[in-house]
Amino acid sequence: MKKAYIISIGNELLIGDTVNTNAAWIGSYLTDQGFNVEQVFVIPDSYDLITRRITEALSEADLTVVTGGLGPTHDDITKKAVADIFEVSMQENEEVLLHIRQIFKRRGFRFSPTNAEQALVPENCEVLFNKKGTAPGMWFVKNNRYLVLLPGVPHEMKHLMEKRVLPKIHETFPGREVWATQYFRTAGVPESTLSDQIGELGDYLNNGVGVAYLPGASGVTIRISASGSKTSEAEEKLVQLRNLLYEKAANVIFGEGRELRLSQVVGEMLAERSLTIAAAESCTGGLLSDAITDIPGSSEYMLGGVVAYANSAKMNYLGVAEADIDRYGAVSRKVSLQMAAGVAAKFNADIGVSTTGIAGPGGGTVEKPVGTVWMGFKVGDDHFALKAVLGNDRLINKERTVMIVLETIRRHLIGLEHYPYNLKLHRA
Amino acid sequence: MKKAYIISIGNELLIGDTVNTNAAWIGSYLTDQGFNVEQVFVIPDSYDLITRRITEALSEADLTVVTGGLGPTHDDITKKAVADIFEVSMQENEEVLLHIRQIFKRRGFRFSPTNAEQALVPENCEVLFNKKGTAPGMWFVKNNRYLVLLPGVPHEMKHLMEKRVLPKIHETFPGREVWATQYFRTAGVPESTLSDQIGELGDYLNNGVGVAYLPGASGVTIRISASGSKTSEAEEKLVQLRNLLYEKAANVIFGEGRELRLSQVVGEMLAERSLTIAAAESCTGGLLSDAITDIPGSSEYMLGGVVAYANSAKMNYLGVAEADIDRYGAVSRKVSLQMAAGVAAKFNADIGVSTTGIAGPGGGTVEKPVGTVWMGFKVGDDHFALKAVLGNDRLINKERTVMIVLETIRRHLIGLEHYPYNLKLHRA
Numbered sequence: 001m002k003k004a005y006i007i008s009i010g011n012e013l014l015i016g017d018t019v020n021t022n023a024a025w026i027g028s029y030l031t032d033q034g035f036n037v038e039q040v041f042v043i044p045d046s047y048d049l050i051t052r053r054i055t056e057a058l059s060e061a062d063l064t065v066v067t068g069g070l071g072p073t074h075d076d077i078t079k080k081a082v083a084d085i086f087e088v089s090m091q092e093n094e095e096v097l098l099h100i101r102q103i104f105k106r107r108g109f110r111f112s113p114t115n116a117e118q119a120l121v122p123e124n125c126e127v128l129f130n131k132k133g134t135a136p137g138m139w140f141v142k143n144n145r146y147l148v149l150l151p152g153v154p155h156e157m158k159h160l161m162e163k164r165v166l167p168k169i170h171e172t173f174p175g176r177e178v179w180a181t182q183y184f185r186t187a188g189v190p191e192s193t194l195s196d197q198i199g200e201l202g203d204y205l206n207n208g209v210g211v212a213y214l215p216g217a218s219g220v221t222i223r224i225s226a227s228g229s230k231t232s233e234a235e236e237k238l239v240q241l242r243n244l245l246y247e248k249a250a251n252v253i254f255g256e257g258r259e260l261r262l263s264q265v266v267g268e269m270l271a272e273r274s275l276t277i278a279a280a281e282s283c284t285g286g287l288l289s290d291a292i293t294d295i296p297g298s299s300e301y302m303l304g305g306v307v308a309y310a311n312s313a314k315m316n317y318l319g320v321a322e323a324d325i326d327r328y329g330a331v332s333r334k335v336s337l338q339m340a341a342g343v344a345a346k347f348n349a350d351i352g353v354s355t356t357g358i359a360g361p362g363g364g365t366v367e368k369p370v371g372t373v374w375m376g377f378k379v380g381d382d383h384f385a386l387k388a389v390l391g392n393d394r395l396i397n398k399e400r401t402v403m404i405v406l407e408t409i410r411r412h413l414i415g416l417e418h419y420p421y422n423l424k425l426h427r428a
Numbered sequence: 429m430k431k432a433y434i435i436s437i438g439n440e441l442l443i444g445d446t447v448n449t450n451a452a453w454i455g456s457y458l459t460d461q462g463f464n465v466e467q468v469f470v471i472p473d474s475y476d477l478i479t480r481r482i483t484e485a486l487s488e489a490d491l492t493v494v495t496g497g498l499g500p501t502h503d504d505i506t507k508k509a510v511a512d513i514f515e516v517s518m519q520e521n522e523e524v525l526l527h528i529r530q531i532f533k534r535r536g537f538r539f540s541p542t543n544a545e546q547a548l549v550p551e552n553c554e555v556l557f558n559k560k561g562t563a564p565g566m567w568f569v570k571n572n573r574y575l576v577l578l579p580g581v582p583h584e585m586k587h588l589m590e591k592r593v594l595p596k597i598h599e600t601f602p603g604r605e606v607w608a609t610q611y612f613r614t615a616g617v618p619e620s621t622l623s624d625q626i627g628e629l630g631d632y633l634n635n636g637v638g639v640a641y642l643p644g645a646s647g648v649t650i651r652i653s654a655s656g657s658k659t660s661e662a663e664e665k666l667v668q669l670r671n672l673l674y675e676k677a678a679n680v681i682f683g684e685g686r687e688l689r690l691s692q693v694v695g696e697m698l699a700e701r702s703l704t705i706a707a708a709e710s711c712t713g714g715l716l717s718d719a720i721t722d723i724p725g726s727s728e729y730m731l732g733g734v735v736a737y738a739n740s741a742k743m744n745y746l747g748v749a750e751a752d753i754d755r756y757g758a759v760s761r762k763v764s765l766q767m768a769a770g771v772a773a774k775f776n777a778d779i780g781v782s783t784t785g786i787a788g789p790g791g792g793t794v795e796k797p798v799g800t801v802w803m804g805f806k807v808g809d810d811h812f813a814l815k816a817v818l819g820n821d822r823l824i825n826k827e828r829t830v831m832i833v834l835e836t837i838r839r840h841l842i843g844l845e846h847y848p849y850n851l852k853l854h855r856a
Contacts, residue, residue: 014465016456020448028444037442042468285721286714289735293713296789304741307717307733361724394724
């Protein structure tokens with residue numbers, strides 16, 4: 001397995017003003033490309049340390065990716081250090097210079113000689129042209145060791161990794177074992193249940209596959225990966241693994257992709273079925289509507305909602321009966337059912353959902369501890385409620401409640417009979 | 429200045445499953461304690477690499493903080509490597525063993541011999557007792573170089589740094605220059621304006637002070653820091669610096685503390701003045717209500733809101749005139765004013781606020797490009813609107829709109845006449 005190092009340059013990383021998300025992204029990317037990412041170094045804009053770490057990396061790692069230290073204010077140090085390591089001088093790259101001039105013209109900024117220095121690169125490098133910014137990436141080789149310099153701005157770095165570095169990697173390391181990876185999102189299932197249900201997928205395919213569970217407040221993400229001597233082989237193995245995964249857990253996977261949101265999947269289902277939705281929120285305080293409207297185009301199915309924080313709002317806006325609030329309390333099956341039906345009727349929506357609970361940290365009682373949440377659903381003729389008892393953290397309780405509501409809608413729409421976290425269905 | 433290294437152990441950091449937030453936190457903490465955090469290393473659970481990096485650190489840095497690699501499944505490697513570096517053997521720590529047994533008893537888990545191994549520590553270490561978990565921290569010294577081992581679980585690591593490591597640092601490095609730091613939150617002022625307005629605070633106090641601007645989607649955070657030979661001296665200097673800062677920028681600082689939220693400050697102002705609020709949201713889709721209700725106790729002043737995504741909801745729920753929507757469009761001064769007045773009236777709230785805009789990425793026109801937002805305010809007899817033209821990113825547009833609305837309320841309540849980003853006031 002080829003060995004990779006990552007070197008992140010920047011004082012802001014060392015004093016903790018910035019968290020090193022670049023290194024995590026590159027680590028994940030290079031792992032998928034079949035590299036063993038063995039070490040990450042964070043160093044300041046210091047000629048000596050840059051020289052020391054890059055020299056060490058060039059004698060130990062097959063591929064070293066360096067980010068940061070290429071901005072117009074401090075690019076001299078990194079580029080100078082690297083030119084000195086390779087014992088070469090700097091030269092101007094005409095394409096880059098033209099590109100920088102164009103950017104300045106477009107933005108209406110005056111172009112100064114300092115700006116031209118960004119077009120200076122060590123003469124032994126291959127320029128990785130940067131469409132997204134002024135600092136170019138650079139690719140170096142010496143004694144079969146490869147070095148990449150990239151700007152530290154995350155979207156420029158990612159652009160260069162995907163568009164310029166990847167083809168170079170394919171060309172340079174043709175025989176390597178590559179990995180294909182896929183992420184699946186689940187909601188409403190604890191990590192332990194999920195791993196019990198899925199079991200050891202790797203057994204079926206012997207070596208070279210992996211399954212990992214990444215928990216988060218909005219659900220557990222499953223990562224599967226498979227290796228092969230070339231991408232097509234790894235991808236083929238991954239398809240088999242994916243099929244096994246679906247055999248065992250299709251009912252709880254709501255979609256594919258690490259960043260996929262449940263509100264997007266539910267939104268697409270609503271759009272496909274030409275259904276509209278409205279939300280009556282008490283304990284989630286707007287977060288449910290917010291999650292739904294985070295999705296571009298959500299105005300097609302999201303009619304709106306009511307944040308009914310005060311009891312008077314529950315009565316006046318949603319038609320909740322005062323007698324039921326008095327008798328059962330605002331956090332109750334009855335009230336959640338009436339809120340859901342009320343908001344569906346008021347907005348003339350196909351689906352009405354509601355949340356009412358004790359988000360915390362205060363307000364709990366022995367009977368209804370902090371974290372008690374009732375969620376109401378009116379979907380056509382179906383009218384039901386679910387009750388969950390969550391934890392003590394207000395923000396996590398809001399987030400989990402939104403996840404349960406959205407996942408319940410999803411499962412209901414595809415006709416599943418089991419509800420998130422095996423919550424019991426209370427019919428109206 | 430004393431030199432510090434940070435070593436983070438963990439495969440999950442290298443393959444990018446986890447972002448290294450621990451290193452950022454420790455970097456910030458040690459910087460405040462007067463250390464020059466010169467390098468961060470991330471390495472896997474490998475005996476060789478742990479040995480190599482710790483040996484190097486012990487010969488170069490005054491203080492090295494190592495996190496991770498102490499869990500029950502892999503603690504052997506790190507502790508064994510460190511014992512071998514110091515050429516000592518392992519011994520059982522009775523206090524730690526008792527503590528682990530108690531934790532297992534309380535949680536009702538069976539105690540196995542493997543668990544007892546967590547109480548084994550290199551015999552030359554001073555144990556840093558860990559109330560929050562089973563893995564103890566460890567403090568070592570050799571030739572005036574200090575080494576700390578801490579568990580990688582963030583809240584355990586922070587607990588040990590604050591309660592056990594800090595006193596050791598005070599005792600071990602008494603003469604060092606320490607820093608006192610304070611964070612101030614601002615909203616509605618661009619970073620460049622802020623730094624022009626504040627200028628060079630350092631000039632007043634000569635050396636040993638710093639001002640930094642940390643921008644984010646919900647406003648710019650100002651960090652000031654001052655150094656001294658002891659904490660009291662640094663804190664005294666910081667008070668002077670703080671006074672200078674307030675002389676120059678009191679009007680835009682909404683509060684102190686790195687994590688302080690604008691919705692908390694506005695919430696406290698509303699509670700103090702016994703004012704209630706209600707929100708009518710179109711383009712923010714619930715995020716404004718969500719931000720307000722994120723604050724514990726917000727039910728005291730937050731009556732609720734309407735997410736009026738559909739035009740019909742704006743008319744039916746908020747009394748917006750259909751003729752005005754037809755004539756001016758839903759994203760207009762008129763509609764934002766009517767939404768604010770409507771929601772205040774419906775909820776019988778002292779303050780009504782509204783948002784209507786084109787969050788993007790689609791839906792823009794030449795006249796009203798993506799990012800155009802109108803915000804309406806009804807505060808007692810005052811009735812006005814602000815218009816902002818933001819960017820193309822839907823989620824950032826939602827977040828910035830919420831910031832502008834909350835900051836406008838804050839400035840209005842304290843009688844300031846200038847609005848966020850110098851937006852023009854449009855009276856009803």
